[in-house]
Amino acid sequence: MLPIVKGLLAGERRALARAISIVDNDEPESREIIKQIFSKTGNIRTVGFTGPGGAGKSSLVGKLIPECQALGFKVAVLAVDPTSPITGGAILGDRVRMQGNLGNQKVFMRSMASRGAMGGVSKSLRNAIRILDVAGYNIVLIESVGAGQLEVEISKVADLTVVVFTPHTGDNVQAVKAGLTEIGDIYVVNKADLEGATSLYQTVVDLIGDTNRKPAVLKTSAKTGMGVDELAKNIDKLLKEKTINYKERERKMLEDELTDMILNILEKKVSSMLTQDRKYSEFIDRLARKEIDPYVAAEELAGTLFR
Ligand SMILES: Nc1nc2c(ncn2[C@@H]2O[C@H](COP(=O)(O)OP(=O)(O)O)[C@@H](O)[C@H]2O)c(=O)[nH]1
Numbered sequence: 001m002l003p004i005v006k007g008l009l010a011g012e013r014r015a016l017a018r019a020i021s022i023v024d025n026d027e028p029e030s031r032e033i034i035k036q037i038f039s040k041t042g043n044i045r046t047v048g049f050t051g052p053g054g055a056g057k058s059s060l061v062g063k064l065i066p067e068c069q070a071l072g073f074k075v076a077v078l079a080v081d082p083t084s085p086i087t088g089g090a091i092l093g094d095r096v097r098m099q100g101n102l103g104n105q106k107v108f109m110r111s112m113a114s115r116g117a118m119g120g121v122s123k124s125l126r127n128a129i130r131i132l133d134v135a136g137y138n139i140v141l142i143e144s145v146g147a148g149q150l151e152v153e154i155s156k157v158a159d160l161t162v163v164v165f166t167p168h169t170g171d172n173v174q175a176v177k178a179g180l181t182e183i184g185d186i187y188v189v190n191k192a193d194l195e196g197a198t199s200l201y202q203t204v205v206d207l208i209g210d211t212n213r214k215p216a217v218l219k220t221s222a223k224t225g226m227g228v229d230e231l232a233k234n235i236d237k238l239l240k241e242k243t244i245n246y247k248e249r250e251r252k253m254l255e256d257e258l259t260d261m262i263l264n265i266l267e268k269k270v271s272s273m274l275t276q277d278r279k280y281s282e283f284i285d286r287l288a289r290k291e292i293d294p295y296v297a298a299e300e301l302a303g304t305l306f307r
């Protein structure tokens with residue numbers, strides 16, 4: 001067994017931080033670490049937090065940490081920001097710690113950059129979650145700092161997704177509609193201490209709360225703490241409900257992961273085959289001379305690759 005894996009199983013923080021760096025940077029050792037821990041995984045639960053920047057995700061996660069700990073969870077927090085060159089907690093350092101977690105020794109917090117190939121975020125995250133799992137954590141709160149594709153990638157690895165809105169992020173109805181109506185298991189209108197929160201809450205209930213899925217819609221204030229305990233209870237309840245079918249869910253997640261990994265391998269293989277194939281540049285020449293069209297060129301080339 002690798003010393004770092006021994007450290008992980010013993011719950012050593014340095015081993016944990018190092019192991020997460022290794023998978024985040026996709027270092028060669030990741031493969032051996034995952035190989036040695038994989039059979040021991042499957043116990044941790046994951047909650048993703050998404051929503052516009054400034055909605056209060058970090059502040060809310062900061063307040064949720066002690067609430068989740070009070071419910072008996074051993075809590076870890078991951079912030080994912082592929083646009084930031086900084087790793088190791090700098091992004092989280094600000095808000096989460098400010099929310100009274102500075103002396104909270106039990107929580108593990110970490111930022112991940114996960115730049116690189118498409119699917120890179122999901123890959124690093126899946127492996128970081130496994131590492132936290134064998135290190136004894138049983139819930140991980142994942143904050144997505146970016147938007148769009150990142151939200152989709154995080155929802156692929158999260159058991160539950162919490163979407164956070166706030167009355168002060170521009171056109172609210174647009175924000176509510178913009179692709180976030182499908183992914184949330186819980187919707188939160190944060191900054192309930194500010195004006196406009198009640199009307200936004202009503203908007204969200206009208207647009208989302210009444211759909212077939214009937215997701216919970218809650219009001220919180222990360223500033224005053226109002227509603228945070230309710231949010232923690234809802235998360236706990238939903239995780240318990242989903243745990244009933246957990247093996248099924250895990251199977252689906254593993255299927256997604258396997259597909260991602262195979263596509264990744266094939267993409268690399270095909271790129272290198274193409275660049276080495278003389279026919280490839282011939283076809284490009286013929287395309288440039290307009291002797292053939294792109295459909296014919298692509299089909300013929302693909303045909304020769306997979307003969
Ligand atoms: N008034 C008020 N301000 C809040 C609340 N939650 C967060 N904020 C403030 O909103 C800003 C953005 O919060 P942050 O947690 O960094 O948002 P994130 O970008 O979604 O992570 C900060 O200045 C917070 O102090 C809240 O419930 N009420």
Ligand SMILES: [Mg+2]
Binds near residue numbers: 057059095143145
């Ligand atoms: Mg944040």
